[in-house]
Amino acid sequence: MSTLFLRTLRDDPADAEVPSHKLLVRAGYVRRVAPGIYSWLPLGLAVLDKVEKVVREEMASIGSQEVHFPALIPREYFDASGRWEEYGENIFRLMDRKKAEYLLAPTHEELFTLLVKGEYSSYKDYPLSLYQIQIKYRDEARPRAGILRGREFIMKDSYSFDLSHEGLVKSYYDHRGAYERIFSRLGFDYKIVFAVSGAMGGSASEEFLARTPSGEDAFVQCTNCDYAANTEAAEVAVPPAVVSTGSTNAVQIHDTPNTPTIDTLVEVFNALGLRDEPFSAADTLKNVVLRTKAPGETEWSLLIVGVPGDREVDLKRLSGQLEPIEVEQAGPEDLAKAPLLVKGYIGPQILGLESPSKIKYLVDPLVVEGSVWITGANVEGKHAANVVRGRDFTPDGEIGAVEIRDGDRCPRCGSPLEVAKGIELGHVFQLGEKYAKAFGLTALGQEGKPVGITMGSYGVGVTRAVAALAEQTYDDKGLCWPRIVAPADVHLVATGKDDAVFVAAAKLAEELESKGVSVLYDDRYGVSPGVKFKDSELLGVPTIVIVGKGLADGVVEIKDRKTDERRNVPVASAAEVIAAVVAGTEVTAPGGQT
């Protein structure tokens, strides 16, 4: 370590918020260069390499072959797929000396598809799976959380090419299996959740999320069965439709001046004394005005979504389902175009009747057929009661729009769901024919006719995995790597000023290396023991060996970074014992004599 390019920091960097960011910087694994752009120092690179090694092994196990594309790509490739425009500001664009336009690839579907098209032309060539480990560039509006969400990051991306949907499904599950092995071997606590396929098109899609409080993705998991989904893709069980008994009263209009919020509305209604038990926000139907724009359209259209008044509309969840149609909150200028909509007093009763008939009205499935609501009367200062879905209004359709919360019911078994946070480590999905069609990738079939190719797309965030792992394993002393990715097997500390200590430690290091145990040897002379101990804990190597004052008694100390269990072993057998600990082949209980 006396020559290792490393400088640890005593203080957290001021710009870091999440634990992985603070610790990776403090422990000298990475350094910031620009927002969302980091340099990897020797220790960080060592961890990164180990993660990549696991990824490569598992990709090989499913027969995927590694290739490598450039990150710098001429515009024409992304014009061909329409993504030069579609991807918008998230693409880093640049020009060469001849003013030809290039981009730094945010993803490589185009290149993979065209490569395959150029090389393969027979059905006999398929199925095929290719992958690469590549730096990706995305000019994120707001990079954050250090390594977790950068503008430059490393991703393993792979693509499967099949002749049939059955083939695609097999490729998909091959990848899914490989990802399970990758994340399990890396030591992640992760969850596979249903996801929306997003702008990529396609159908089946699942995400691998590392559970952690600093995660950006919210997902739900059932407390009883194994249902789990990204909240954008989640469904919730809905109450049964209300069977009309014919006894529901007709719609009544009530004066409700100054009721701009659901709370004030509920208060006014309760003051009316319409029924014995008090009304709550859940008895009101909230109609939120949004605007949508389909690709290629220039004008926004209005969309109204009805949800129970005690619920918020989850725009992320909505946009996940509406993709590629854009959706956002409507502004005053949008409302001005629909004079029948009285802000704060919108009710679905008039929709579809007159001029706003062009406005689409969707309800959350929680607004079941036959349900009875208090809602706007479409007149300033008035609300309507006893408004029944199916009698007084009929929505154009249903869409899961409410913000999902703890306690909502599982769509499969009806048990309560709980909401948790996670970091997206990987994503698998069935792309289908989108890119193959766009680029004319086909194979000549047995009958001499072209057969369509169907693709799957699979990604692992490699740099993100390093940070996510730090996020899941750190403790109050520092990083705490699972052995498989640790920058070394053993952190060997020599303490004291006695030359004998350094001689013995150097010899031990050598013996360990010869047994295939990688050693990070702290041979810094004249550095106090406290500093060395703190550093060894901060760096997070799983096994710490101390050659120090025990040497006088002929022993060295072995310490487990995670559990802090310590024991002394004789110098003579130290290498052997340590190698066994590292290999996990030691049979005696920790602390026992070997």
Place this chain on the structure above:
RNA sequence: CGGGGCGUAGCGCAGCUUGGUAGCGCACCCGCUUUGGGAGCGGGGGGCCGCAGGUUCAAAUCCUGUCGCCCCGACCA
């Protein structure tokens, strides 16, 4: 793009209210002491005080503009 905060040494910060030519801790270099929990003493090197303009005898400090960064939100295979 909206809201909030911050730019002073490699890192973390003080100084700015009330202008007088830059300081503390860590890190780094030298010497002596110290060596099982981020050592002590002494000596030292390192700063376009983000940038530009203005006010002033004098600006890190006041004014204007500008650039950048961080956090929250919007956005985001």
